Amino acid sequence: MTVWRRKDLLSLYDLDADEIRLILDTAAEFKKVSERRLKKVPVLRGKTVVNFFVEPSTRTRTSFELAEQRLSADIINIAAVGSSLSKGETLLDTVKNIEALQADIIVMRHSAAGAHNFIASHLKCGVVNAGDGAHSHPTQALLDIFTIIEKKGSVEGLNVSIIGDIRHSRVARSDIWGLIKLGANVTIAGPSTLLPKEFEKIGVKVVDNLEAALEDADVVNLLRIQHERQKVSYFPSVNEYANIFGLNENTAKYLKKDAIIMHPGPINRGVELASSLADGPRSVILEQVTNGLAVRMAVLYLISTVE
Amino acid sequence: MTSQGTLLFDSGAVGTMLSQMADAIVADFPSGDIGNAVLIGIQTNGVPLARWLAREIESRRGGAEPSVGTLDISMYRDDIGKRLVLGRIHETDISFDIDDVPVILIDDVLRTGRTIRAALDAITDYGRPSMIKLAVLIDRGGHEFPIRADYIGSSVDVEGGGFVSVEWSGSGEDATVVLATS
Structure with a gap:
């Protein structure tokens, strides 16, 4: 049986076929949650997810945010404009500060390919790649x-x-x-x-x-x-x-x-x-848009199961 | 696990237990009501038990089988992120309305009661049943929550850390109960 052991989702390049299938099978059950009358489950209750979108995004950010809400997470949204990045803070300092607020998962979009691999290796909390440059989504x-x-x-x-x-x-x-x-x-x-x-x-x-x-x-x-x-x-x-x-x-x-x-x-x-x-x-x-919600719920769930 | 375990109940004994449980359920839900009551098996081992019980109930009443649903409680566990290994999410399939009908929740082994606590939360997110009853094949004691079953195949007193499991044959028509000492 395939067991999920990753604290981050950085790229499909890293995953083997069974891990991909596990996410997809899990997503099929989360899709049903969105079809229920009561569309919320307590999977991330008490957990904090930070959506950190250094590059602009509407549909992906909205989809992640709704996925997090359906999983009962507490959510903070940070955009590049108005964040300390524009005051000259380094990316690593910014995300370390986010983590210091007891964030459990950071969902990030960044224009630099590999930005997620870099921060994930420095953080204990989970990192989900919501797009890095022309590299991975x-x-x-x-x-x-x-x-x-x-x-x-x-x-x-x-x-x-x-x-x-x-x-x-x-x-x-x-x-x-x-x-x-x-x-x-x-x-x-x-x-x-x-x-x-x-x-x-x-x-x-x-x-x-x-x-x-x-x-x-x-x-x-x-x-x-x-x-x-x-x-x-x-x-x-x-x-x-x-x-x-x-x-x-x-x-x-x-x-x-x-x-x-x-x-x-x-x-x-x-x-x-x-x-x-x-x-x-x-x-x-x-x-595709509807299914994106289910897939993101599944990814956040699987990541949250890893301490 | 089977090979190292002690056989507690063979398939004949399991059949007898299920038969008695079906008798008790039919007695509690007299004529007219049972067509209304639904069975929901908790993934994974509660599901074949629910199907089995549905057949037993049908044979006693000579009518249609009660509706059978499946419920996975992974999204309602109280230990997400606390265990290294969480099982795969199995199918939840409740394709009927559970508002204002009696629901009989079915699982194989009742131990801590935490699975049932999660199942109650999950079920009530699907609707508001008129009542929820619990049926388990084995009540092995060691409850950590104030949860008791309404229909019990057999109560087993297990010393120490023994693990009681229900083992199914390939067809899902035949089960034995095994005590593994780990």
């Missing part, structure tokens, strides 16, 4: 995989295509690690400037045209172009990107009838994904 990948399993029964042997700005995407990296560990066939597609070839080494198929990514896919996950992380121009124009890599009524003809369409949000409608498809019957985008 484990709870997003977990909710993606949870949603795929809910729709398709399993991820093993499924063809999953991730399309868009792979280079700057922590979602893509986390999805790839999780999906490969659970036996999916992963294809990535996008402009070649945004398509790191190193993923081929772990068995990911890298293609530079949309048709090749769509034709056998059981799942397509579309990513937003992350202009905020792009220091230089990687392709000529947004219009050109939409024409070549956008999923719309025209390009959707390459898709299998039962393929599902995913997007981690926020969507740039009409760029990577047309509105008619984002709101269409094959879209599972809002179910």
Whole structure:
């Protein structure tokens, strides 16, 4: 039997397949809590969770916060603006101060890849990675995989295509690690400037045209172009990107009838994904959001079981 | 664990206990009411017991089986974060309304009463039953909470740190009770 022994969730890269499955199985039971009339359980009663979002976030922070409330935790939210970071305090000093307030778990988003590994090694309290730069976003990948399993029964042997700005995407990296560990066939597609070839080494198929990514896919996950992380121009124009890599009524003809369409949000409608498809019957985008709550409850629960 | 344990009750004896428990439940919930009362088995060993009891109750009444639900109490434990190893969360499946109906909660072994305390909290988060009764196959003493069972297969007095467990055959149709001395 798999037993959870980690005080932190930093990256799916660290987890083995059984640990990932344990989180997903646990999430299935927490999903039911949100479907009850009384949507709260006393799992984190008396525990304090600090949401420390150095990089802005709406959906992830809201999802974590609601997950914590459903688990009966006491919650403190700290944003980078207005925190002592803006007064020149180091990250480690800030989180040590948070821990000194008897915080049990710190949920952090930070723009620097590896920031969580650094603070986790210095703290006794649990650390959950809510996104670090372009590196990792484990709870997003977990909710993606949870949603795929809910729709398709399993991820093993499924063809999953991730399309868009792979280079700057922590979602893509986390999805790839999780999906490969659970036996999916992963294809990535996008402009070649945004398509790191190193993923081929772990068995990911890298293609530079949309048709090749769509034709056998059981799942397509579309990513937003992350202009905020792009220091230089990687392709000529947004219009050109939409024409070549956008999923719309025209390009959707390459898709299998039962393929599902995913997007981690926020969507740039009409760029990577047309509105008619984002709101269409094959879209599972809002179910991803619902499942994110369950997955985050499961992660917080498992971490809280480790002293 | 089975191989090192002492057999306390063979499957025949367990069958007799369940039969007597079913008699007592049917006697307490006379005609009309039992169709209303629901059985909820505590994960994991209370679940096959609940199903077994439901069949026994049905055979006595010649009607439909009472509804059977399953309840996992992991989210209501009083030792989250205090134990190194917590078990996997199993399925909670209460797909019927428990408001204003009698609930019979079923577990295999009653020891400290802490599991039942957690189960009472969990159940009342699902609704407001008209009453909750507790049925256990084995009451082994050593209660730490003021909790007693209403239906007991057998009370076993265990010296020291012995561990009483109910061992199921693969089919879930056949159980024995074993005392392991650890």
